[in-house]
Amino acid sequence: MPVFLLVLSAMTSASICPTTFVSSEGLRDITATIRVDGFERTYLLHLPSKTHSRTKLPVVMMLHGRGASSQSAANDFGWTEKADKEGFIAVFPQALPFDPARPSGTRLPDDFTQYWRTPTNDSLWWTDGMAAHYLYLANPKYPRVVHPLDTPFLLAVLHDVLQRYEADPRRVFVIGFSNGGYMAADFAQATSGEIAGVGIVGWIGPGRPRRLAHPLSVFLSIGTDDGFGRPTQAEWNSMPPIVKREWYGQETLPTLAEDVAARAQLDQCKSLDTSSTAWGKQIDWTDCLNHTRVRGFSVNHLEHEWPGSKPSRWNRVQPTQQSLYLTDVIWGFLQSVR
Secondary structure (H helix, E strand, O other): OOOEEEEEOOOOOOOOOOEEEEEEEOEOEEEEEEEEOOEEEEEEEEOOOOOOOOOOEEEEEEEOOOOOOHHHHHHHOOHHHHHHHHOOEEEEEOOEEOOOOOOOOOEOOHHHHHHHOOOEOOOEEOOOHHHHHOHHHHOOOOOOOOOOOOHHHHHHHHHHHHHHOOEEEEEEEEEEEOHHHHHHHHHHHHOOOOOOEEEEEOOOOOOOOOOOOOOOEEEEEEEOOOOOOOOOHHHHHHOOHHHHHHHHOOOOOOOHHHHHHHHHHHOOOOEEEEEEOOOEEEEEEEOOHHHOOEEEEEEOOOOOOOOOOOOEOOEOOOHHHOOOOHHHHHHHHHHOOO
């Protein structure tokens, strides 16, 4: 099968070199390399298999969790198949290892290992605006600046996609799971004027925005038994007060309802409805600025997982949750965003 090589110039606000697209399956599945902040970064892009009636296509950017990759995000969560069915462009950026300047296998500092249980420089993860509070960055035995903030990279990816394809700039959605959910929340806060909605799965509490430049529709979801996307009560009780203040901004264990309410307040939502679903509880805030909406979606007995995805090392799937396809639920919410 022939390989198509296209060399394009990318004009964005970040420091970027020419972008290289490589495809071995026509031009529907594309790997892009883009240089941002001195690092070569990659993302995958999937174009829908059939032409839909709309002239410009929505964009869904999916951010993988820590230890996963853009390829696993494209394969495991169903967004590629959903793009073919619904007619949108699916984008899967890839994070960097903890220290992108050092080879894989490098031993990480002990304080990093203590908090993240990652002993060597192999795991890919996102760095957001809270990085200044990470204790290991102040380790005198290790360079302080080891990983660039990822918002410029994601913004560069978004601008590249909007420039190169028939993409609708008014219908851009960013979704993330676990560490990717944290990054999606941070990115949405920084670029609320450039995206229409954000989906945050498997992460609540840290990074809760205190202000937004533009109203933004938000979907938040977490399992009731998720002990990774939020601390357990025992972990919270043993947490130093300074960490609670710096990371969470409160003294009590954060809840999904609090996260939803905080984001609804920023959108100046007026109407609240709480209902039960076949899987748990749903919290809906409507009558918000610019027709935005905020939804919380809680799943009973679910751990740190994405219901309906393919089983993997990073995402175990409970048999009792096979009837729930979270990707369908999120897309149904995003379709209602005007």
